[in-house]
Amino acid sequence: MTDLAEPAHLVAPRRRDAAATRAAILEAAKRAFAVTGYDRTSLRDIAALAGSDVALIPRYFGGKEGLFTEALKATIAPDRLRDWDRRRFSRDVAEMMAGAADIADPRTRTFQFLLQAATSPTTAPLLGRAVQERFLAPIRDWLGDEAGQERARVLAAIYIGFLVERLIRGAALEGVERTAFVDRVTAVLEGVIDPQA
Amino acid sequence: MTDLAEPAHLVAPRRRDAAATRAAILEAAKRAFAVTGYDRTSLRDIAALAGSDVALIPRYFGGKEGLFTEALKATIAPDRLRDWDRRRFSRDVAEMMAGAADIADPRTRTFQFLLQAATSPTTAPLLGRAVQERFLAPIRDWLGDEAGQERARVLAAIYIGFLVERLIRGAALEGVERTAFVDRVTAVLEGVIDPQA
DNA sequence: GACAGATGTCAATGCGCGTTGACTTGGCCG
DNA sequence: CGGCCAAGTCAACGCGCATTGACATCTGTC
Structure with missing residues (x-):
């Protein structure tokens, strides 16, 4: 995927923490989807950006579509x-x-x-x-x-x-x-x- | 791909005519790309819509990207x-x-x-x-x-x-x-x- | 300190894609 | 009518993808 001009990992090395991992994946997904779009963004890209493993994404979000819709919801937050x-x-x-x-x-x-x-x-x-x-x-x-x-x-x-x-x-x-x-x-x-x- | 709500083939059964086939593919590409976008549109979809064979597309347009850029150029016509x-x-x-x-x-x-x-x-x-x-x-x-x-x-x-x-x-x-x-x-x-x- | 469940890793599978090359069919020209 | 080249067909390949399930490892608890 294209260069996101960001540190290799979004988060500091963290201990085993499902919530934090989920959040990191979600944050990475928001960035990646925004830049590359749904289709050109692979779960492998997102996982790499989040510093976690690909297999966790289907587990935590039920699949790529689930991740996308959740990222979409999180993106449209009430504006300031x-x-x-x-x-x-x-x-x-x-x-x-x-x-x-x-x-x-x-x-x-x-x-x-x-x-x-x-x-x-x-x-x-x-x-x-x-x-x-x-x-x-x-x-x-x-x-x-x-x-x-x-x-x-x-x-x-x-x-x-x-x-x-x-x-x-x-x-x-x-x-x-x-x-x-x-x-x-x-x-x-x-x-x-x-x-x- | 999603339903394009169009007849199965864009063109009447035509005789062997490279120019007509090329035109049919280009027209089908314009429609398909508009509805589904670049990534979600497969060459097989376009070929089916144009009533021709997949293999002709790389041959006539040099690949998917070539087809896209040509469809883009054809789409942005001087407006009336x-x-x-x-x-x-x-x-x-x-x-x-x-x-x-x-x-x-x-x-x-x-x-x-x-x-x-x-x-x-x-x-x-x-x-x-x-x-x-x-x-x-x-x-x-x-x-x-x-x-x-x-x-x-x-x-x-x-x-x-x-x-x-x-x-x-x-x-x-x-x-x-x-x-x-x-x-x-x-x-x-x-x-x-x-x-x- | 050991167990157990949660958390993370890894390899493998199946699928759809774009592209390629060999083959077949058709139509024009002599 | 026959040959020849363009036009179209078909099968297959390699690749990247999402997803799965088995396995390893960590961590909180008793």
């Missing part, structure tokens, strides 16, 4: 949306989108993981439900909408779109295009967050 | 952007996004194909270049921007985002949420297409 400053949100996001996608950033890995899942017909429904519960609902609360969640939907969609664009763009934007891009993205986001402003 | 009515564009797109993704629609398949390519580190750069040439440039022309292409970038990103959202949403929106969604999406798109309005 409350931490975001509402005044700076749009501009911060815009600046982030103007940059390059950094594979070392855990959030990039998370997003790639989710995108991988979105393209597979089998995992897409599962992802849909998870996104609904753990992504859309928090955004709606954050926005303070009572009536519907269409605004959260729109915001999430736009956010995702810029992430994809950044992913396939590869490099960061520079110069005039960057500033113009940031301004426009800020305006777009602001228009959704504060429609009347 | 000029046909779109600029006044109705935003609302048409918004209505489309409020509906459900239809796998029978060739455009849905195309998009899924591209998204698949975007998530693979190896194919992402290739996709980026292709998108730049055959997607961003036409949009910029359509928008009539002289200075930069940041507006085309933003529009493309938002468009992609809604496509992804629709993909993972699965079902169509209904009732109040639908109308609210359509209105808001229309407004967002209009804000990018005609910033001063």
Whole structure:
């Protein structure tokens, strides 16, 4: 598999501890699946990254699919949306989108993981439900909408779109295009967050 | 592989014709790759869909990767952007996004194909270049921007985002949420297409 | 300190894959 | 009509994979 640019083992040499081993495998799976996708990631890769044995994975997770779904669930954790400053949100996001996608950033890995899942017909429904519960609902609360969640939907969609664009763009934007891009993205986001402003 | 909901063979029984066979394989590959992705699609699947033999694929396309890159190139064709009515564009797109993704629609398949390519580190750069040439440039022309292409970038990103959202949403929106969604999406798109309005 | 169950190791199995090469069939041209 | 080359078929190979079950080792408990 591709280089993960990480220490050979995710964890320090540990004593016999099923829970810790399970956790190490799960963490390794989250990283590996995010970078390489479901199919290109072998259980041998994950085991090597976790510093454990391949045979433990079917035992602890019931198989590759079980590991994937559990890694998916663990990845879509309730976001720390409350931490975001509402005044700076749009501009911060815009600046982030103007940059390059950094594979070392855990959030990039998370997003790639989710995108991988979105393209597979089998995992897409599962992802849909998870996104609904753990992504859309928090955004709606954050926005303070009572009536519907269409605004959260729109915001999430736009956010995702810029992430994809950044992913396939590869490099960061520079110069005039960057500033113009940031301004426009800020305006777009602001228009959704504060429609009347 | 998953059901493609298509006739067993893409083409009528044809006589010995290398060009036609090649074309049938390529068409089958475009469909199969879009639905199942690179890894989950086997050459045997494609051959069966095209009504030909597996062994012909390495011969005609030099291998699976060759077939994929050729299918990718054939998929990113210059879009018929000029046909779109600029006044109705935003609302048409918004209505489309409020509906459900239809796998029978060739455009849905195309998009899924591209998204698949975007998530693979190896194919992402290739996709980026292709998108730049055959997607961003036409949009910029359509928008009539002289200075930069940041507006085309933003529009493309938002468009992609809604496509992804629709993909993972699965079902169509209904009732109040639908109308609210359509209105808001229309407004967002209009804000990018005609910033001063 | 010894037992027992939990934990980790290892080799082996079966399967599906892409690819290869030898073979057969078909159609065009003389 | 007959030969010849393109086009298509078929069987087989090697490889990597997930999974299994038998075996070894550690660790907490009495």
